[in-house]
Amino acid sequence: MSKSLDSIKAPVAREMEEFEHKFRASMKTRVMLLDKIMTYIVKRKGKQMRPLFVFLSAGATGTICESTYRGAALIELLHTATLVHDDVVDDSDYRRGFFSVNALWKNKIAVLVGDFLLSRGMALSLEHDEFNLLRIVNTSVQEMSEGELLQMEKARRLDIEENVYYEIIRQKTASLIASCCAVGASSAGAESKVIGLMKQFGEYVGMAFQIKDDLFDYGDEEIGKPVGIDIKEKKNDLTADICARSGRLDGEAKNYKPGKERLGRSGQNQIGD
Numbered sequence: 001m002s003k004s005l006d007s008i009k010a011p012v013a014r015e016m017e018e019f020e021h022k023f024r025a026s027m028k029t030r031v032m033l034l035d036k037i038m039t040y041i042v043k044r045k046g047k048q049m050r051p052l053f054v055f056l057s058a059g060a061t062g063t064i065c066e067s068t069y070r071g072a073a074l075i076e077l078l079h080t081a082t083l084v085h086d087d088v089v090d091d092s093d094y095r096r097g098f099f100s101v102n103a104l105w106k107n108k109i110a111v112l113v114g115d116f117l118l119s120r121g122m123a124l125s126l127e128h129d130e131f132n133l134l135r136i137v138n139t140s141v142q143e144m145s146e147g148e149l150l151q152m153e154k155a156r157r158l159d160i161e162e163n164v165y166y167e168i169i170r171q172k173t174a175s176l177i178a179s180c181c182a183v184g185a186s187s188a189g190a191e192s193k194v195i196g197l198m199k200q201f202g203e204y205v206g207m208a209f210q211i212k213d214d215l216f217d218y219g220d221e222e223i224g225k226p227v228g229i230d231i232k233e234k235k236n237d238l239t240a241d242i243c244a245r246s247g248r249l250d251g252e253a254k255n256y257k258p259g260k261e262r263l264g265r266s267g268q269n270q271i272g273d
Contacts, residue, residue, distance in 0.1 A: 012055040050075045053180035062188025071183040077121030084114040140179035147171025174206025
């Protein structure tokens, strides 16, 4: 039987509650427009799965401390920045069922907001000389960008190889979860070997999630994003090929043509968004 999210959060529930207050404080600014947008973003937070990975990893490998809170904030600020930028790139008007930042304040402001979030996250680490955490997250940012660009490069090919597909999802999705686990372990004072193992664990979790998320495109389940959108954008040629060869695609997905996608609820279904 699968555990509920609350039961998974239970060992670090107090820390997660305290983190929410610290995170809100980290986003305060004296610029009224920016502060208004920060408040809007915070009120529409997702499940906060990334901070959860940070705290669970820290607790499993050492002792949760102030560095852990800063590491979790660094990760969440980075992730929020990528979501704001993604909505601009994808020309998306919705995020988690609400209007996206670019829909309300236009692209130029949204890009600047994303930049602010990135710089604020880096400042948290630099102010406390936590270069080890910044190094882990910096690697993740680089890999996420490379993964997204690799996917764009391969998107129009109908013969994407399995190893390329795995590399794409490792970089664009799993690298961030891997950094969450590595940051948690590093903040708790774990040895480099343990940090590496936690990073590998996070990578496996992230890849498993993305594979499952890709397969949702070929079913009828409501998943929080438009069903079939990745087929439309030609992102999942490998999963389509695997499903087709195993006879598991329904008729509509098999005969998919641009403009015929089935639409579910608006929004994206990254891990907890």
